[in-house]
Amino acid sequence: MSERRYHDMGGLDAGPVARTEHNFEPWENKTDAIVRLLSNPKSGPLMRIDELRRGIEDMGPGIYDELTYYERWIASVANVLIEKGVIHVDELGRKLEEVKARHAPASTAASEG
Amino acid sequence: MSNDHSHHHDHGHDHVHADPHAPRKDLEDIPPTYHQALADAVAELLIEKGVFTGGDLRDTIEYMQGRTPELGAKITARAWTDPEFKAKLLTNAKEAAAEIGIDTGPAPLLVMENTPDVHNVIVCTLCSCYPVFLLGKSPDWYKSREYRSRVVRDPRTVLSEFGTDIAPERELRVHDSTADMRYMILPMRPEGTDGMDEAQLAQLVTRDSLIGVIEVNPPA
Known part of the structure; x- marks a missing residue:
């Protein structure tokens, strides 16, 4: 029998359950919706839930525990879409710069004081 | 959450000073x-x-x-008041829910009934499968390493951490959800609710009782 992978945690020892929860942020709702649209048969589907999971399970134990739930989701979506050639890594890089530039501090400087 | 923010009242600080009449700082202004x-x-x-x-x-x-635990609560209250609906819910949950206008989503769904002899609870040990169309997004603890690891092995202790004590003679069944099968729990109708109508009953049903980590409390 092969050794279990880190996401396969049923039955292992762990501490008490901390009953944490939070209100979902807009980017988390957006990530959730992206996955629902991509996994909808109407889109092909371009990306199945199994592929989302595989992308998450391939991250490695360190990243898996460091990232929050929807951080794992969006990272997996980006990786799987690049792998499948739906998006290209260079256009994603450009788009990320574009998104960051939109939030650049220049637009907020005037409100300080 | 005590006095660690008191320094914000110092006017020399680069923090934007709160003016109760100023328009709210747009979330877009915070670098992502x-x-x-x-x-x-x-x-x-x-x-x-x-x-x-x-x-x-x-x-x-x-x-x-719009998918919130109110949907699961509505299904539960209907099952408590309509035996025919309940029978259908336990054999064909998707069709039963559709009859009262509730979409259970793309994944197959089983509803497990709590009885005086059996208590049920759900988990997804491998990831985070959850009846999201009936309960909304799952709470963080449902996806935590602690819950996923321990509830399949020592469910009585985990439930006691939620304040739920299941009698030793009562069977406790743990349902491990997958992408191919989701579960929702049909909790037991509490005592002292005979005069209540469906809408009032639905008010008693909480998300956590539909996950199975707690039971539905009688009305206060």
């Missing part, structure tokens, strides 16, 4: 984290490529925000 920017970037690329439209994205977000 890498993953927040990634969500925007992926969404915009997919829209540009015509995979879906901005309208599809907004509609999906809105639709999923």
Whole structure:
């Protein structure tokens, strides 16, 4: 029998359950919706839930525990879409710069004081 | 959350001073984290490529925000008051829910009934499968290493951490959800609710009772 992978945690020892929860942020709702649209048969589907999971399970134990739930989701979506050639890594890089530039501090400087 | 923010009252600080009459600082002004920017970037690329439209994205977000535990509570209250509905719910949950206008989503669904002899609880040990169409997004603890690891092996102790003590003679069944099968729990109707109508009963039903980590309390 092969050794279990880190996401396969049923039955292992762990501490008490901390009953944490939070209100979902807009980017988390957006990530959730992206996955629902991509996994909808109407889109092909371009990306199945199994592929989302595989992308998450391939991250490695360190990243898996460091990232929050929807951080794992969006990272997996980006990786799987690049792998499948739906998006290209260079256009994603450009788009990320574009998104960051939109939030650049220049637009907020005037409100300080 | 005590006095660690008191320094914000110092006017020399670079923090934006709170003016109760000023318009709220727009969330857009806070630089996004890498993953927040990634969500925007992926969404915009997919829209540009015509995979879906901005309208599809907004509609999906809105639709999923409308999925809340009230839906699971409505199904439960109907099952408590309508034996025929309950029988159907336990054999064909999707059809039963559709009869009262509730969409259970793309995944197959089983509803497990709590009885005086058997208590049920759900988990997804491998990831985070959850009846999201009936309960909304799952709470963080449901996806935590602690819950996923321990509830299948020592469910009585885990439930006691939620304040739920299951008698030793009562069977405790743990249902491990997958992408191919989701579960929701049908809790027991509490004592002292004979005179209550369906809407009043639904008010008693909480999300956690539909996950199975607690039972439904009698009305206060």
